Amino acid sequence: MDTLDILEAESVHVLREVAAQFKRPVLLFSGGKDSLVLLRLSEKAFRPGKFPYPVLHIDTGHNFEETLSFRDQTIERLSEQMIVRRVEDSIQAGRAQDETGPYPSRNRQQSVTLLDAIREFGFDAAIGGARRDEEKARAKERFFSYRNAQGGWEPHQQRPELWNLYNGRIHLGEQMRVFPLNNWTEFDVWSYIKRERLEIPSLYFSHQRTCVRRADGSWLPMSKHVTPPPGDLVETRTVRFRTVGDMTCTSPVFSQASSLDEIIEEIRTAEFSERGSRADDQRSETAMEDRKREGYF
């Protein structure tokens, strides 16, 4: 078994444990490469049967248009069930509030919508595509990651997790977050996308795009959600995205990589980490840990 075989077997085992140990699991789908890999792994685990869980997308309203159409096509091709819940609705209902200023983000607000959706459907386990190599708080994650009744993470109180014996026991109202891709690196994900010939949104490949450089030097794609103040530079550049999150928190990287092979080569020699391009992580040193404690995945 090579590296990808080992990782695939580990993830498939985890997905099957979720199916067996929970009454109402759900798979969180962001439209990005990691969740596309999760869908393929679900096929590996359960075909020719159906997935034993629906797919949930939290639509922040700041998604790239392309992500949404790609999402719909993908789910239709798989003939699986999808649930969409919108941050906009949480804001309308007074459950969350939009940020103000030139560059408002809805990153934090999506935890509210996610937790509401989990409550609405009574989900007891939510599968996510997070990887330990992405970020230092994620580097501490278990495969079965226990969440208290408020959906929060208690990182200093994690359950031990031995071998591949996963403890999915929870009390009513508590939930589990499950991370089958824990041991995958960005490089592994791209190698797997290539091996499996997965289709991915064209945002990942090099293209021309109008972007804005903010006062702190970071770049964002131009969109209707941002109103750059006069000093910020608006320019068309050749870019691609390394992660596909919201338009308001995912920075483009300058890149000529227009094929899978070129992307794989680019990652192999990268000087910056993947989430270095995420404005949401740069807000403070423990930005990710803080959000995870609040129910973010």
Added chain:
Amino acid sequence: MDQLRFMTAGHVDDGKSTLIGRLFLDHGKILKDQLQTIERASRNQGKSETNLALFTDGLKAEREKGITIDVAYRYFSTQQRKFIIADAPGHYEYTRNMVTAASQVDAAVILVDATRGMAEQTRRHAWLIHWLGVRNIVFALNKMDLLDYSEKVFREREKEIIDWIKPIAHGLDFTLMPIAALKGDNILRPSPDLNWYTGKTLDQWLHETPARSFPAAKYPTRLSIQGAVSTIGDSENYTGTLASGVLTIGDELHVAQDDRIIQVQGIWKSGQKTDQVQAGEAIQISLSNGEKLSRGQLLEEPEYPTKKSNRWLVEFCAMTDDSMPMDTAFFARHFTSETPASFECIDETLDLRTLQWAPTEHATLTSPQIGRGVLSFASPITADAFGSIPGAGRMILIRESDHATAVAVLLKEALPDTIS
């Protein structure tokens, strides 16, 4: 490419996190933004040197207290190998997290502060790592810079470790080396200050040590059923991860729990039909003659059956903060099955100095107590002794009241059933 999963272990402050930071730095694997982050954080701590330990300490509490609380996983690859690294905490109260790390790896780097020698926690870590089945271990005597790279002190420490480990050395592949993680001595490059040392660098050891502690495919076949997948018509395929041995189309297997023989008609892995699979693969199988299976059933090679009993002699490591009375109710998870269980008796605990088992009067379990006793199950367990098939002789005990993953257990021997 092959892959090595290894961990760092040892007493608090012996340099585990620093070592990993050093490995990454010297391999050019600390990315620019990551380096900026830890340089900024080092300055905030008022340090003049970059605090390499910050590279793995990710939680707020860890950075504030300057200690590792939970395992951090790190990844890097060289031309030859992909490495998955578990940086385990040294603190006594977080031993359960060290155990978590040790259960996932095939090799371990045990750090020893050369200025002090083995601490009690070093012994505990080393013993638990060996107990959990890790066979490739290096003792890295760290902070040699503080000893002027003295060979004399190194040899003393070496002797101390070798004498101590004797009772468990059989079957272990262990070695010792001097390093200074902070300075980078003998990590990637041999150090001019250690010219009396002619062995491997740590990086060499990591590249050359075997990637697997056990050749799982060479053991008798064990497949525990995870679940069923419906196929065309009303038939079903069964899923599971092959724990040991190989499985070939046409094989006849014994269902350990209900004494049937079934025949494997089809095998799939990674969505493809195949003729044969090896231990470690996540598979689906179909059966001849419409035979049915359910989750938790264990398929075994008929010539090499498991043992079946509702009483097993076990060794264990307790993992909860509070102490548990001996009659605590557990669910014992073995492979994909769960059975109510509780201790019948706890006979002995391990003396970490002498590595001898000593009788105990203590009838409670507290983290990180290491003991021996008899576990009694509500219904018979079909399993193997850890010593015969490691993958089939281990379990976790989940406390019934709060669902804590409370005890790590290795099965030693099936005892005669009690009449229930």
